[in-house]
Amino acid sequence: MVKRYAYYPGCSLERNAAAYDESFRAVVQALGIELVEIEDWNCCGATEYFSLDLLPAYALVARNLALIPPDLDQVVAPCSACYYNMYKTDKNMALHPELARAVNEALAAGHLHYEPGRVRSRHALEVVVEDFTPEEIAAHVQKPLRGLRLAAYYGCVTVRPASHDDHEYPTRMERLLQALGATVVDYTLRANCCGGHMTQLDADTAYRMIYYLLSNAARLDVDALVVACPMCQLNLDAYQGQVNAHFGSDFRIPILYFTQMMGLAFGIEPERLGFGQEIVSAERVLEKWRNPPPEEETAERRPRRKETGLPMPEPLIAGRGYVLVTNDKAAPLHFDHRIPIPVLPERRRG
Known part of the structure; x- marks a missing residue:
């Protein structure tokens, strides 16, 4: 239907x-x-x-x-x-x-x-994550995003105040990317503000906010930041060059929409998905998509700890730490690794 x-x-x-x-x-x-x-x-x-x-x-x-x-x-x-x-x-x-x-x-x-x-x-x-199960999404995948390291970035408005996801630690986009076959990294700044229109009001403050987001993503060695908001995409993509000039950094991180990643996984040609319109080129992402690495063999499982061993700690509560599973029905998230948040540098002089 x-x-x-x-x-x-x-x-x-x-x-x-x-x-x-x-x-x-x-x-x-x-x-x-x-x-x-x-x-x-x-x-x-x-x-x-x-x-x-x-x-x-x-x-x-x-x-x-x-x-x-x-x-x-x-x-x-x-x-x-x-x-x-x-x-x-x-x-x-x-x-x-x-x-x-x-x-x-x-x-x-x-x-x-x-x-x-x-x-x-x-x-x-x-609509995508609530009206379709991960299994229904996966059924449309023709060319999985294998080998692509992706971080989900929601920004502030997408998850506040009405989202059914956790406002501080949302995971629905990560689950979607996982269903598409990507390697999902734990981007802890996922719900931070991008600055909105601050670039037009106070460029120095805006650039520091954008730098904070980009530097954390760079330390995670992501192939792209995946967004669900045009304002976030604009700030992180269009002002990446200004941020580099402002701080002496060299970020070249593509900022792509979650729908573009879905389209690639569904086997839709990049031209139909608007690739090439971004300012920071996504060509490296497309190259990895066209030529994915060979599938790794499943590693042998380690034996389970004996029942008499030390008990495992309780899962952390959503919004108060790392949350890998938010409810019993959701498939567990498998993040690649975690890296500490960087410290903002001073503005480059001269």
């Missing part, structure tokens, strides 16, 4: 994040999902508009929700800010009847009305 969702691409996926849109459409087609793009959608206002004038900001987002066809009750947005704005607008209209009345009064000027709760707003990553 084909799953149908309303689709809100948002502004960034039509320009700098076009690779996200192209790869998401290609992947969901392979999974049997039909996307119905909202007709005449408008910008969600990003994050700034809500700090300027609340009522027009909510009305702007509610207009997109009101335009969703009545036979669809779920909307998916790949952009984390777009997803959050739709989720927040729907929730706050339901919680505050006065807000709902004011927003619908504004929408009435365009002969529109939105009933809060009618449409469930969802992030693209949520």
Whole structure:
């Protein structure tokens, strides 16, 4: 049975994040999902508009929700800010009847009305990992990501405040990458902020935040950082050169969308997935994908410790340390290794 969702691409996926849109459409087609793009959608206002004038900001987002066809009750947005704005607008209209009345009064000027709760707003990553089991995802894998060392980076908005994953130590993207055959590393900064629009306000602070993320990834010797947010991808990719000049570093880490990695594993040609649009070239990633290393032989298992031996410690609680298994139904995560977080250097002088 084909799953149908309303689709809100948002502004960034039509320009700098076009690779996200192209790869998401290609992947969901392979999974049997039909996307119905909202007709005449408008910008969600990003994050700034809500700090300027609340009522027009909510009305702007509610207009997109009101335009969703009545036979669809779920909307998916790949952009984390777009997803959050739709989720927040729907929730706050339901919680505050006065807000709902004011927003619908504004929408009435365009002969529109939105009933809060009618449409469930969802992030693209949520749809992939919640509506499909790891086994269903793995069944579509034609060319596993064997030999690729990948780190998942969520940023702050994707997992806060509404994610069903742990807000500080999410693992759903790691499980997805593992199902695709990649070697997943334990990137402890996965939910840290990338700085957002700080590059336009305070470049020195922004570059330090980006350096912090890139230096940790470099120490883990990753082939790529895998993201689910256009803002995160832009900051880590487009400003990597400025960060190198600022600190005297030499980072060359491709920043790729999780949908691009899914597409490669599904056997979809890179051109259809938007490869080549990134600033830091992903050619080395594609070369490893085209020519994976030979499969390693399964190592002989060590004998189990005798029952009379010392007891194993209890698993750590999510959000308070390393979490390899978050629930009984989830497949265990197998991280490659852990490396301590680096110390930020002083800005290079001269």
